[in-house]
Amino acid sequence: xxxxxxxxxxLRKLTKNQEVVDAEGATIRDLINDLEKSYPGLKERICDxxxxxxxxxxxxxxxxxxxFLNDADTVVKAGDEISIVPAIAGG
Amino acid sequence: MKPRQPVSRKRDDQVPIxxxxxxxxxxxxxxxxxxRGSWWDKILxxxxxMDKHPFFSHLQCRECxxxxxxxxxxVCEFDFGPLEAAYNYEAINGTLTREKILSRPRSMWxxxxxxxxxxxxxxxxxxxxxxxxxxxxxxxxxGLKELYIKNDTVxxxxxxxxxxxxxxxxxxxxxxxxxxxxxxxxxxxANSVAANAASAGLRSFVLIPADLEPSKIxxxxxxxxxxxxxxxxxxxxxxxxxELAGKLGWGFVxxxxxxxxxxxxxxxxxxxxxxxxxxxxxxxxxxxxxGSLLTKIHKSYIEFSKLDLVDSSDFxxxxxxxxxxxxxxxxIKNNSxxxxxxxxxxxxxxxxxxxxxxxGYYAIRTMKETGGTAEDCTDQEIIEGIKLLAETExxxxxxxxxxxxxxxxxLIENQRIPRDESVVLCITGHGLxxxxxxxxxxxxxxLIHPNLKEFExxxxxxxx
Numbered sequence: 001x002x003x004x005x006x007x008x009x010x011l012r013k014l015t016k017n018q019e020v021v022d023a024e025g026a027t028i029r030d031l032i033n034d035l036e037k038s039y040p041g042l043k044e045r046i047c048d049x050x051x052x053x054x055x056x057x058x059x060x061x062x063x064x065x066x067x068f069l070n071d072a073d074t075v076v077k078a079g080d081e082i083s084i085v086p087a088i089a090g091g
Numbered sequence: 092m093k094p095r096q097p098v099s100r101k102r103d104d105q106v107p108i109x110x111x112x113x114x115x116x117x118x119x120x121x122x123x124x125x126x127r128g129s130w131w132d133k134i135l136x137x138x139x140x141m142d143k144h145p146f147f148s149h150l151q152c153r154e155c156x157x158x159x160x161x162x163x164x165x166v167c168e169f170d171f172g173p174l175e176a177a178y179n180y181e182a183i184n185g186t187l188t189r190e191k192i193l194s195r196p197r198s199m200w201x202x203x204x205x206x207x208x209x210x211x212x213x214x215x216x217x218x219x220x221x222x223x224x225x226x227x228x229x230x231x232x233x234g235l236k237e238l239y240i241k242n243d244t245v246x247x248x249x250x251x252x253x254x255x256x257x258x259x260x261x262x263x264x265x266x267x268x269x270x271x272x273x274x275x276x277x278x279x280x281a282n283s284v285a286a287n288a289a290s291a292g293l294r295s296f297v298l299i300p301a302d303l304e305p306s307k308i309x310x311x312x313x314x315x316x317x318x319x320x321x322x323x324x325x326x327x328x329x330x331x332x333x334e335l336a337g338k339l340g341w342g343f344v345x346x347x348x349x350x351x352x353x354x355x356x357x358x359x360x361x362x363x364x365x366x367x368x369x370x371x372x373x374x375x376x377x378x379x380x381x382g383s384l385l386t387k388i389h390k391s392y393i394e395f396s397k398l399d400l401v402d403s404s405d406f407x408x409x410x411x412x413x414x415x416x417x418x419x420x421x422x423i424k425n426n427s428x429x430x431x432x433x434x435x436x437x438x439x440x441x442x443x444x445x446x447x448x449x450x451g452y453y454a455i456r457t458m459k460e461t462g463g464t465a466e467d468c469t470d471q472e473i474i475e476g477i478k479l480l481a482e483t484e485x486x487x488x489x490x491x492x493x494x495x496x497x498x499x500x501x502l503i504e505n506q507r508i509p510r511d512e513s514v515v516l517c518i519t520g521h522g523l524x525x526x527x528x529x530x531x532x533x534x535x536x537x538l539i540h541p542n543l544k545e546f547e548x549x550x551x552x553x554x555x
Contacts, residue, residue, distance in 0.1 A: 006334070008333070008334075008337055009336075009337035010166055010167070010168040010171065011168070013168070019337075019338075045168070045169060045170070045171070048170075054170055054171055055171075055452060056154070056166065056170065056171035056172055056173070057171050058330070058447070060330065063323075063327065065326075065432060065434075065447065067431075067432055068432070068434050083330075083334065085330055085333050085334065086165070086166040086171050086333060087171065087447070087449060088165060088166050088171070088172075088173040088349065088449045088450075089165070089275070089329050089330075089332065089333045089336075089343075089345060089346040089349065089449055090275050090325070090326075090329035090332070090345050090346070090381055090445065090449055091345060091380050091381020091382070091383045091445055091448065091449050091450065
């Protein structure tokens with residue numbers, strides 16, 4: 001199952017300027033690992049050394065922040081849209 | 092005397108973290124678009140971005156210390172940390188003196204060496220230098236010896252502190268050649284972007300939650316801006332703006348212009364010091380939405396100390412939130428550095444209704460490092476706070492101001508703020524903007540006919 005993932009501007013150098021890329025996986029963690037295969041270096045930007053999603057990265061499944069779901073273990077279904085968004089904005 | 096927060100002083104001088112070269116080397120090898128010997132050499136060169144402007148030198152990641160050019164960029168490409176304006180304090184040290192400040196017009200721009208623009212400001216020249224009121228009557232009510240109100244309810248032109256940040260963001264936007272500006276807003280920022288963009292001749296779009304107070308919506312519409320009401324919460328508006336900022340060539344003041352914008356808040360702190368007679372207050376209470384204002388007031392106190400414009404002394408900074416949206420104060424009370432987002436804020440303090448505060452982490456650190464703390468209050472306490480400030484000092488604050496007063500009251504009662512030291516409350520917006528919150532909570536006019544006897548009867552009955 002392939003899921004579209006929206007890539008934020010600061011990471012597009014790694015995705016050859018593609019705004020949306022496809023990734024495979026049943027959870028957010030799987031998707032990130034799959035993205036790393038296609039676009040080496042991407043995971044390191046999104047996750048810290050302990051494999052946790054970085055403090056200043058927000059990930060959304062459709063319109064829901066994964067921190068309100070099951071964090072990196074949030075299950076992804078067919079038709080879902082994933083967005084990676086810098087957390088530093090607003091206020 | 093030494094400041095209470097040696098760690099934060101040190102961070103202001105931060106350079107790329109030790110040992111980060113290995114990581115950089117790996118990234119350099121992996122990222123084919125970063126060619127060896129160019130980009131990284133530039134990033135690591137301490138002087139590259141110190142171009143013709145002698146004071147504002149570059150942007151720098153607050154997390155890893157990497158340097159970035161002064162462009163439309165707001166997060167670090169490597170860890171998504173916020174980019175912060177960095178200055179050449181050595182150059183400023185010999186230039187910005189008390190005498191020079193005192194000789195300049197009474198606006199926030201009298202501290203312009205410490206603001207992130209390259210040329211003379213072009214937007215919001217009259218913004219700032221709002222009154223600092225010695226609040227004797229409120230002090231008496233709260234049992235304090237020395238209390239001041241920093242009264243940004245009368246900031247020019249849109250009656251909130253947001254005019255400070257917007258005048259910096261739009262001055263910088265013009266320097267960068269941007270012709271359309273935008274923002275995600277809980278109301279005050281939208282008003283300020285709309286007004287200042289109108290006077291600067293810039294096209295503007297303001298994106299707000301559709302259910303904001305009618306006064307705040309009207310207060311944007313009147314300036315002829317494009318008001319986009321989003322059927323959702325502020326955090327969703329914010330996310331939309333983050334995605335739009337990556338697509339459009341616009342300047343979103345609190346997204347891709349945020350490093351410039353946020354610095355404008357420092358001027359509240361500079362003014363407090365100057366208006367106190369070049370002295371730091373012992374305790375400063377600030378309301379928190381994203382937490383940015385609180386961290387920037389801290390930065391202002393540190394910068395003036397560093398530049399010897401004020402004698403270094405202990406100070407503490409306290410954050411105030413509404414209980415219905417209190418992710419930062421909850422984290423402080425739980426002694427956690429992790430801010431747990433609030434999915435559905437519920438409070439009359441809509442200007443503070445940010446469930447995922449961008450600067451929450453830094454606000455927590457600032458409060459802890461300065462020996463301050465956070466407090467929160469109910470909607471009822473907010474209304475009482477608004478009334479208390481109005482009835483004692485004649486200042487009509489919006490709901491966020493009620494939050495600051497109510498939380499300060501609690502902090503004093505709980506003995507977190509001592510009664511015999513100087514206290515400043517930052518009141519950030521005017522009550523006319525959130526009238527709906529206190530409708531039916533402040534009584535009604537007493538109706539009589541134009542008749543002497545009726546007035547006398549009323550006096551007897553009501554004992555006005």
